[in-house]
Amino acid sequence: MTIHDDIAALIRSQDPEAAAIIEAEAERQESTIELIASENHASPAVMHAAGTCMTNKYAEGYPGRRYYGGCEHHDRIETLAQERAKQMFGCAFANVQPHSGAQANAAVFMALMEPGDTYASLVLADGGHLSHGLPINFSGHYYNPVHYPLVRDKSSADFERIDYDAVREVCLEHKPKMLLTGYSAYPRTIDFARFRAIADEVGALLMADVAHISGLIAGGQHPSPFPHAHVVTTTTHKSLRGPRGGLILTNDEDIHKKCARALFPGMQGGPLMHIIAAKAVAFGEALTDEYKAYQEKIIANADALAKALIEHGFRITSGGTDNHVMLVDLSAKDPKGFEGELTGKAAEKWLEDAGIVCNKNGIPEDPRKPMVTSGIRLGTPATTTRGFGASEMKLVAGFIDRVLTAGLTGEEELARVTGQVRDEVRELCGRFPLPHGEAGGVAAG
Ligand SMILES: *Cc1c(COP(=O)(O)O)cnc(C)c1O
Numbered sequence: 001m002t003i004h005d006d007i008a009a010l011i012r013s014q015d016p017e018a019a020a021i022i023e024a025e026a027e028r029q030e031s032t033i034e035l036i037a038s039e040n041h042a043s044p045a046v047m048h049a050a051g052t053c054m055t056n057k058y059a060e061g062y063p064g065r066r067y068y069g070g071c072e073h074h075d076r077i078e079t080l081a082q083e084r085a086k087q088m089f090g091c092a093f094a095n096v097q098p099h100s101g102a103q104a105n106a107a108v109f110m111a112l113m114e115p116g117d118t119y120a121s122l123v124l125a126d127g128g129h130l131s132h133g134l135p136i137n138f139s140g141h142y143y144n145p146v147h148y149p150l151v152r153d154k155s156s157a158d159f160e161r162i163d164y165d166a167v168r169e170v171c172l173e174h175k176p177k178m179l180l181t182g183y184s185a186y187p188r189t190i191d192f193a194r195f196r197a198i199a200d201e202v203g204a205l206l207m208a209d210v211a212h213i214s215g216l217i218a219g220g221q222h223p224s225p226f227p228h229a230h231v232v233t234t235t236t237h238k239s240l241r242g243p244r245g246g247l248i249l250t251n252d253e254d255i256h257k258k259c260a261r262a263l264f265p266g267m268q269g270g271p272l273m274h275i276i277a278a279k280a281v282a283f284g285e286a287l288t289d290e291y292k293a294y295q296e297k298i299i300a301n302a303d304a305l306a307k308a309l310i311e312h313g314f315r316i317t318s319g320g321t322d323n324h325v326m327l328v329d330l331s332a333k334d335p336k337g338f339e340g341e342l343t344g345k346a347a348e349k350w351l352e353d354a355g356i357v358c359n360k361n362g363i364p365e366d367p368r369k370p371m372v373t374s375g376i377r378l379g380t381p382a383t384t385t386r387g388f389g390a391s392e393m394k395l396v397a398g399f400i401d402r403v404l405t406a407g408l409t410g411e412e413e414l415a416r417v418t419g420q421v422r423d424e425v426r427e428l429c430g431r432f433p434l435p436h437g438e439a440g441g442v443a444a445g
Pocket residue numbers: 038099100101102103105128129131182183184209210211212235245246
């Protein structure tokens with residue numbers, strides 16, 4: 001019996017009700033195509049590390065300086081995670097305790113700014129994150145965000161890319177304490193050196209939130225924010241493919257110390273030691289050659305998907321992608337444009353019914369509301385994990401085209417095509433089982 005079977009049998013016999021729900025989720029992940037750009041399938045080793053006895057311990061404080069006894073092995077696992085994180089990103093200090101990406105950002109803000117201080121970022125509607133200044137988020141409520149734009153000139157080769165001249169102008173005008181780069185829906189390579197030059201010109205700290213692209217960076221497929229950024233935050237569960245959590249990285253000892261204090265005891269209590277154990281395992285994976293090849297494939301797959309969608313008549317914002325993510329402007333596919341039925345909300349629903357999971361997403365200058373939108377965001381980290389290559393991405397583009405075209409035709413046609421595509425999606429997924437197989441759920445028989 002494997003460890004997987006043991007776990008499955010145990011949960012099933014003790015709590016069939018919860019086991020059935022987990023099992024249903026395992027089956028959903030197994031039989032659908034996951035295109036949400038911020039999701040991935042963590043390895044069995046990572047998931048099982050998260051399911052160990054490490055969850056039982058209070059280890060407030062940091063290795064060697066804990067508020068509780070019995071932390072010997074917790075010091076060792078946290079130090080291992082730190083060392084591997086530093087190696088992955090080529091930096092001097094790592095804090096592996098943030099419970100999430102947003103917590104990591106909150107700690108950095110608390111450490112390096114006073115309430116009311118000004119910082120510059122990209123607005124959520126242009127691809128930023130809610131923790132970069134949404135008014136009802138801590139980042140917009142307690143601080144003063146000013147936003148730099150994307151290039152709006154359609155005739156420019158840089159249309160819908162970061163407008164670096166405007167970043168400089170915004171910074172010269174507002175003299176922010178911090179300049180924030182790194183995004184949630186930005187398909188192009190970030191020029192960290194250029195951001196640093198602007199930050200230096202106005203005396204700002206440069207913060208890079210690489211939540212989405214940290215796997216690409218660790219795998220050498222996107223330029224590193226080091227040595228340019230003063231401080232770097234990331235999630236560990238997106239392209240990085242670890243457990244759900246966050247990280248704070250820096251080369252500056254003073255910044256490291258301030259951020260560590262802001263995180264604990266500033267805003268968190270006991271660290272999630274089982275998640276830190278899983279981070280150590282995931283970071284171990286990230287230091288292998290296979291991981292490098294995986295990250296390379298994510299990019300090749302995103303490029304293949306974007307190109308195939310363009311051939312089907314969709315518009316991809318900025319004309320394509322350099323990384324793992326793309327934004328599809330659906331209005332280009334709808335004869336009625338922004339007045340038509342093909343909204344992000346409709347597309348998300350229609351595709352989900354056909355077994356293709358993605359999220360609606362505003363496109364730059366989107367005329368529709370955030371709960372409706374004119375776009376969908378697609379990413380390839382998860383499908384690449386299950387083994388899809390460029391030819392499968394072309395099939396996926398064809399599925400998307402068929403479902404959305406049918407949706408525009410009418411309800412009957414949509415129902416017919418949805419059924420067909422759902423079967424084809426199931427067949428395709430069956431040929432590419434998830435790495436956790438049945439072990440990720442409680443389905444082991
Ligand atoms: C996902 C994301 C976060 C937040 O991560 P959570 O773990 O969901 O809190 C922060 N910043 C960016 C740019 C992100 O994309």
